[in-house]
Amino acid sequence: MRDAGNSKDDPRDTGKDTAPGTPSPTDFIRAIINEHMKTGKYEGRVNTRFPPEPNGYLHIGHAKSICLNFGVAADYNGICNLRFDDTNPSKEDQEYIDSIIEDVHWLGFDWDDRMYFASDYFEKLYEFAEQLIRKGTAYVCDLSAEETRAYRGTLTEPGKESPYRNRSVEENLDLFRRMRAGEFPDGARVLRARIDMASPNLNMRDPIIYRILRSTHHRTGDDWCLYPMYDYAHPVSDSLERITHSICTLEFEDHRPLYDWFLEQLDIYRSQQIEFARLNLSYTMMSKRRLLELVQLGIVSGWDDPRMPTIAGLRRRGYTPEAIRKFCDRIGIAKNDSMVDMDLLEHHIREDLNERSPRVMAVLRPLMVTIENYPEGKTDEFEIPFHPGNPGMGSRKVPFTRTLYIEQDDFQENPQDKFFRLAPGREVRLRGAYFITCTGVGKDVKTGEITSLKCTYDPATRGGDSPDGRKVKGTLHWVSAAHAIPAEVRLYDRLFSVENIGAEAERTGKDYKDFLNPASLVIVTGSMVEPSLKGASPEDRYQFERQGYFCLDSKDSTGHALVFNRTVTLRDSWAKIEKASVSPGKAPGGKARDKKPQAAEKAAPEKLPEIAIDDFARLDLRVGVVREAGLVEGSDKLVHLRVDVGEGRLRQIFAGIRAMYPDPAKLIGKKVVVVANLKPRAMKFGTSEGMILAGGHADSWSICTFEGDPEPGDKVS
RNA sequence: UGGGAUGUCGUCUAAUGGCAGGACACGAGAUUUUGGAUCUCGUUAUGGUGGUUCGAAUCCACCCGUCCCAGCCA
Numbered sequence: 185m186r187d188a189g190n191s192k193d194d195p196r197d198t199g200k201d202t203a204p205g206t207p208s209p210t211d212f213i214r215a216i217i218n219e220h221m222k223t224g225k226y227e228g229r230v231n232t233r234f235p236p237e238p239n240g241y242l243h244i245g246h247a248k249s250i251c252l253n254f255g256v257a258a259d260y261n262g263i264c265n266l267r268f269d270d271t272n273p274s275k276e277d278q279e280y281i282d283s284i285i286e287d288v289h290w291l292g293f294d295w296d297d298r299m300y301f302a303s304d305y306f307e308k309l310y311e312f313a314e315q316l317i318r319k320g321t322a323y324v325c326d327l328s329a330e331e332t333r334a335y336r337g338t339l340t341e342p343g344k345e346s347p348y349r350n351r352s353v354e355e356n357l358d359l360f361r362r363m364r365a366g367e368f369p370d371g372a373r374v375l376r377a378r379i380d381m382a383s384p385n386l387n388m389r390d391p392i393i394y395r396i397l398r399s400t401h402h403r404t405g406d407d408w409c410l411y412p413m414y415d416y417a418h419p420v421s422d423s424l425e426r427i428t429h430s431i432c433t434l435e436f437e438d439h440r441p442l443y444d445w446f447l448e449q450l451d452i453y454r455s456q457q458i459e460f461a462r463l464n465l466s467y468t469m470m471s472k473r474r475l476l477e478l479v480q481l482g483i484v485s486g487w488d489d490p491r492m493p494t495i496a497g498l499r500r501r502g503y504t505p506e507a508i509r510k511f512c513d514r515i516g517i518a519k520n521d522s523m524v525d526m527d528l529l530e531h532h533i534r535e536d537l538n539e540r541s542p543r544v545m546a547v548l549r550p551l552m553v554t555i556e557n558y559p560e561g562k563t564d565e566f567e568i569p570f571h572p573g574n575p576g577m578g579s580r581k582v583p584f585t586r587t588l589y590i591e592q593d594d595f596q597e598n599p600q601d602k603f604f605r606l607a608p609g610r611e612v613r614l615r616g617a618y619f620i621t622c623t624g625v626g627k628d629v630k631t632g633e634i635t636s637l638k639c640t641y642d643p644a645t646r647g648g649d650s651p652d653g654r655k656v657k658g659t660l661h662w663v664s665a666a667h668a669i670p671a672e673v674r675l676y677d678r679l680f681s682v683e684n685i686g687a688e689a690e691r692t693g694k695d696y697k698d699f700l701n702p703a704s705l706v707i708v709t710g711s712m713v714e715p716s717l718k719g720a721s722p723e724d725r726y727q728f729e730r731q732g733y734f735c736l737d738s739k740d741s742t743g744h745a746l747v748f749n750r751t752v753t754l755r756d757s758w759a760k761i762e763k764a765s766v767s768p769g770k771a772p773g774g775k776a777r778d779k780k781p782q783a784a785e786k787a788a789p790e791k792l793p794e795i796a797i798d799d800f801a802r803l804d805l806r807v808g809v810v811r812e813a814g815l816v817e818g819s820d821k822l823v824h825l826r827v828d829v830g831e832g833r834l835r836q837i838f839a840g841i842r843a844m845y846p847d848p849a850k851l852i853g854k855k856v857v858v859v860a861n862l863k864p865r866a867m868k869f870g871t872s873e874g875m876i877l878a879g880g881h882a883d884s885w886s887i888c889t890f891e892g893d894p895e896p897g898d899k900v901s
Numbered sequence: 902u903g904g905g906a907u908g909u910c911g912u913c914u915a916a917u918g919g920c921a922g923g924a925c926a927c928g929a930g931a932u933u934u935u936g937g938a939u940c941u942c943g944u945u946a947u948g949g950u951g952g953u954u955c956g957a958a959u960c961c962a963c964c965c966g967u968c969c970c971a972g973c974c975a
Contacts, residue, residue, distance in 0.1 A: 215917090237975050272974060312933050329973055336971055340903045343971090374973055384904040386971050395973035414975045438905055459906085461968095466912085472975095514924060516908095516914045521968050525912045528925050538938065573938070604936065648934045659934055729974060730935045757934040 211517035213252070213458055217260060217429060226428040230262025233427050234288070235418070237269045238280035238402070240472035241487040241494040242287045244508065244529070245463040251512035252460070254293040265425055266295040270303045271417045273401035281402070283487070287495035292505045300425060302417050303403045309412045309420055310364065312450050313375060315392060317356045321449050322393060323349055324359040325376045332374075335381070336389050342382035343389045349378060363396055366409045370396050377416075377447065391415055412603060419443040422455040430455045434519065463515065467678040467701075468493045469685050474696060474747045483700065484679075488739075490749050491679045491704050501676060502725050502735030502751030507536040523684060530752050533839040537725060537733040537751065542570035542577055544663040545615065546713040546728040546748070548673055550589035552636040552665065554618060556588040563664075566647070568616040580716040584617050587665040589712050594660045595637060597625060602761055604657035606637070612658040615729060619645040661729045668712035671746040673734070675706040704744055717746065730754065774878045806875070807859035808835070813848035823848045827874070829858050838872040841887060856887055 208220060220226050232253040236242060241251075257264035265289060270276050302309075316322035325348045327335060337343030351359075363373055375394040383389055394417045398409045419442075422430045430443075435460045445456050447524045464470065470493060478484045478492070487494050490501035498508065511532040515524050564584040571577040590606070601608040606612050609619040624638030644651055648659075681701040684690040688891040717726070722738040732753040741747040763804075810827035821840045825848070829835055837858070845851060878887040 211914090235975095239975080269975065275974075332973075333971075338903085342903090371973065386904080389971090392973055397973075410974095413973075418975085434906070435969055436975090440905095461907090514913080516924095520907060520913090522913060525925065528913070531925060534937095543935075543937095572933090572935080595969060602936090615934065656934090658936080661935075684974070727935085727937085730937070752937075754937050756936070761936080 197310060205210075212519065212893065213256065213429070213431065213460060213517055214259065216458060217256065218429075218846045221260070229428055230257055230260040231265070231426060231428045232257045232262065232431060233265040233267050233422065233425060234871050235267045235269045235421075236274075236284050238277060238284060239272070239497055240280060240476055240490075241283050243468040243470050243472075243475065243492075243494045244465060244498065245493075247291060247508050248512045248515070249431070249433075250288055250291055250293060251509055252517060256429070256431070257515075262428075264293070264295060265298040265300055265427070266424070267300040267301065267421060269414065269418065269421075270301055270401070270403065271412050271414060272397075273399040273411065274397065276402055278402050283496060287499075290499060290505055291495065291508065300421075301403060302412075302421050303401060304416070305421055305424055306404060306408060306412070308424065309417055310410070312358065312420055312452075312487055314357065315414075316377065316393070316449060317360060317375075317805050318353055319449065320353060321378050322356070322375055323351050323378055324356050324363070324373050325349070325390075326373050329371060332392075334395060337381070339386070341498040345381050346376070346390065349390070360394075363394070364408075364410050368396055369510065370398055370409075372396060377442075377445070379442075385438055385441060387415065387439050388445070391442060395756050414592065415439055415442050415784070418445060419446045419455065419457075420450070420452070422457075423447055423450075423453040426453050427455040430457045432457060432459055434459050434521070435462075452880045459519070460517050461521055464521075464684075465529065466523055466526045466683040467680050467685075468526070469680070469696065483697070490674070490676050493679075499723075499824045500738055501749055504536050504538075504724075504725075505541075507533040510536070526678060533752050534733070534755065537727065539574075541725050541727040541733055543572070543727045543729050544570075544580075544714050544717060545582070546671070546673070546711060546717070546731070546734070547589045547591050547661065547663050547668070547730065548675075548708050548711045548728075549592040550663075550710065550712050551595060551634070553588045553590050553620070553639055553662075554636065555588065555641050556623065557638050557640045560586050560669050562586065563666075564617075566616045580714075582616065582714055582716070583664045583667045585664045586616075588614070588661050588662045589665055590614075590637075592634075594658075595622070595634070597634065604849065605660060606639075611642075611656050612660055613645070613648050613656045614662045615659050616644075616648050617662070618642060618648070619650060619654075622763075631674075639722060661731075663712045663714050664714075667715045668732040669715060669717060671711045671745060671748055672715075673711045673748045673750065674737070675708060675750045677701060677704050677706075679704050701891060711748075713748075713869060720746065725751070727754075805877070806858050806860040806861075808856050808874075810851045810854050810856060813851040815842065815848060825851065825876070827856065827858060827876075829860055829874075835873040837874050837876060839876050839887075841876075844878075845887075851887075854887075865893050 217230060221228060234250050234253045236246065247368045255266045256262070260474070266285075268284070274823075288295075312320060323346075325332070327346055327348065332346075335346055359373065360375055362368065373396065374392045376390045376392055379390055381389045393415050394410050396409055396414055397411050399411075400406055401408065401411075418430075436457065440457050440459070443457045444454075462470070469475070475487070475492065475494070478491075479487055486494055488496035488500045490497055492498075494506075513528050514528065514532070555615060562585065565581045566584060567579050568582050569575060569577070569579040594605045594612075596603055596605070596607050598603075599610070604612075606622050608622050608625060611619050613619050617640040620639040620641045622637055622639050622785045625634055626636035626638070626728045627633060628635050637647045643651070668751045678701055680696075682699045685696050685699050688694075690697055692698075713728075720726075720736045720741075722736050722741060725733060726748075728734050728748075731750075733751040735745040735751055736746040737749050806829045808827040808829040810825055811828050812824075814824050816822040816824045816838065821842050821844050822838045823840075823845060824841055825837045827835050827837055835858070842848070859875040859877070876887055
């Protein structure tokens, strides 16, 4: 079932989704290649390469580069090599090589027999280095790391030449050979290119070519105690592979003169480096160093944690390679620093999964329903199609009995405005089964919590349609209690609660980890899924009707303990209505994405950043009349208020004002200022639907009140 | 403040001297046995100031903003 169906034809598709030889609309890189095709610069040849360093798992940013490199090659009937840039054994590992191979393949790309390693070229790289020495354009330098830094100068001042810069060719050769032979300790000497210590480009100030580093290499073992630097190894590797277009990210722009310098000095094949802007995605980050840290600190379960932006994480989360490829295609290639909206990635996975996922019913948080007029012991079976728009996907039988589960959220005892679902006396449809009407509510005598529902069904509505043409506004998913399979469901959400983690960290002086989304994973146990899911295999993808796309977890799910991961929610216009007219600005998006309650700012008032008048104007301040007020059990700070803000219903507000109002009953009847468009906040004790304003000193303050005229709901200005 | 890049709807990206287009997001409506999907419609942009030109997002000048570079990392 998984991976069934094809993606729709889209002229923008590249790579595997497009026949070779039909270039996509020209991004600037393809424009350059088109020009080369015209002028014959590379004899019509295109050979790119994807050059990861095996020091971490691949992420969605790498996917952009992979799609670009393999896509460009495919567009021009060229080839793309996979090459591991493994010149720093102290950070690299075989595990990463294996994962990279798996991930690139999974994305749908292949390199035939062209899997290379920079370490394959160590001997040649060494010989070329001797050649540079013989030419007099490289020398052995004995400066320490600190001295080298001091000699380099600064951004605005030129560097100083190393005292070792003018050693003879013979001495340099001798020293370099002895470096290779292991005669000197780590860091004692380096080989440097002899270029220009006064260059405004720091990369040209006699850059280091080789350093002594005793570290066992994952491929060459202890053969070498000398490892080449990226700036040297990369152009030479490209050249040896006769790469035509060496595509890399923007930060290497400054390195291009050096790249060209090596190829020219060595007089070898002239590959051309072209730089494009790396991918940044909102609400996540691509830094391998930080991603590694999340893994090492146990903040996530591993590189393949479904919250990680890694290919492995996305795969485990339920993403498809097609969706990722299409996303990469859609974001385009340019040189502007940019931050792509996570919504766009989610759009593509929804689009793909919408087409290919079978629909099933799963009740995440069950509420028991007894159909009182349905015979005990009877079982009905409904044949329900797997896909409403694609009969070809077939159908399954779903059992129906007197005792069912529906979603807790699908019932409200006192339904709020625009709530279409079940409520006392109200009739709704059970998907594919019958209309039912709620006739009773069972509650826990102590807590008042709703524990079960009594309903009746209309036998004439079998299949979900009424012969008399009567309509219902809501359709609910359900499972038969006797047949349902228990499951654990992991609700994943974005890893961070701010769009631009780096910028936010810089602005506030906090660590990026301070912006982790506390609700990035919500584990729901005791969910009930329909029996057809019994045979699900790891990574099988489904739509749980009305909730989202889910896949069976590839690691933790077993035959008798099913674990599902939520890939992405369905678009949810009900969630929008629920939070409508609240949260100013852009909410972190989607369902159940409440921000962590904001801690009170302790900073002195003059230190708070200024806001524009427009920001202030976004506060909807209203007059509210306190109708009910009481203490909150289990909290020594909060007071529970029910406030009339002229909406025809009372708002529940939890306010931290108990210190000044130990007897909240005195507040009843007071006119207060309510921030009416604050996003409702889920608290331990319930949802708080606003704030009331207060003012004063640290231990002497009061809430703002009005006397006299204003009516509940009046605007405060 | 040296050097290298880069500024087009809220976001990403086209237009290469000739109608500022697309996608996402957002909004309105239709439809619906998923508050899904689908369909229709809509709002929103060339950083600024001058100049060249019949005509400028595009060419020129100046200004402003943003990003990258001082690893023996890649």
